[in-house]
Amino acid sequence: MESLPAAWLCLKPGRHHSRFDIRRSGKIAALAQLRALAMSGIMHAAMPNSHSSMPDIAALARAIDRPLALVGMMGSGKSLVGRRLAQRLDLPFIDSDAEIEKSAGITITEIFELAGEERFRTLERNAISDAADSGPSVLSTGGGSICTPETAALLCDRTIVIWLQAKPDTLLSRIGSISSRPLLHTDDPLATLRDLAERRAADYGKAHITVTTDQLSAAAAVAAVLRALDSHLAVS
Ligand code: S3P
Numbered sequence: 001m002e003s004l005p006a007a008w009l010c011l012k013p014g015r016h017h018s019r020f021d022i023r024r025s026g027k028i029a030a031l032a033q034l035r036a037l038a039m040s041g042i043m044h045a046a047m048p049n050s051h052s053s054m055p056d057i058a059a060l061a062r063a064i065d066r067p068l069a070l071v072g073m074m075g076s077g078k079s080l081v082g083r084r085l086a087q088r089l090d091l092p093f094i095d096s097d098a099e100i101e102k103s104a105g106i107t108i109t110e111i112f113e114l115a116g117e118e119r120f121r122t123l124e125r126n127a128i129s130d131a132a133d134s135g136p137s138v139l140s141t142g143g144g145s146i147c148t149p150e151t152a153a154l155l156c157d158r159t160i161v162i163w164l165q166a167k168p169d170t171l172l173s174r175i176g177s178i179s180s181r182p183l184l185h186t187d188d189p190l191a192t193l194r195d196l197a198e199r200r201a202a203d204y205g206k207a208h209i210t211v212t213t214d215q216l217s218a219a220a221a222v223a224a225v226l227r228a229l230d231s232h233l234a235v236s
Helices: 027-040 042-046 057-063 078-089 096-104 108-115 117-133 149-158 168-174 189-204 218-232
Strands: 068-071 093-095 138-140 160-165 209-212
Touching: 057 078, 057 218, 068 078, 078 093, 078 138, 078 218, 093 096, 096 108, 096 117, 096 138, 108 117, 117 149, 160 218, 168 189, 209 218
Parallel strands: 068 138, 068 160, 093 138, 160 209
Antiparallel strands: none
């Protein structure tokens, strides 16, 4: 499970405060600000419990007939957002890395060291194929899964692919320890993230849905995914 700093779990107090200060700007101006914030999506980040424009979750859950596969770079929040999304939709949560570790009996880092990345990618494809066979779920995939052509085809044909996009600086701030990320065992993990993100952009671009999460709390990211999914499936 990815470890995310507290900053990702709730917005920093005061971040949007000056844009949302009723005393300073008066009631009418504040209402205009509220409307502008709601339209820009910031209000959901500032008020994660606001469900004003939330889709009908039960109807949305009924419309899902396949796994929702979260893709994106390491640190994009696939595990945290995925778990919460699964809870909201009352779907099973599957983490492809965890499934691989469970069946191999060793960690991802050990698989890379002992068997190499190519073997890892085969195990990853098998784990994703198993998940695709198991009906609706929320599937958190490893960051490079969609970069292998066979796995990309599997994901795009048999799941709804959701790209959690974030800038490399954001990713690094969310990745607690790099010890479980063998690809970041380099002299400059930020430069590695930038390089990987650039090389992978076209692969992530195959996703059916893209949600940019840089400014979002985990709760707001879940809400953004739910809204995007609702519109993708044309439920509401
Ligand atoms: C990888 C990301 C990791 C893991 C492996 C390779 C990648 O998963 O699958 O270390 O290629 O980006 P997370 O994205 O969950 O960290």
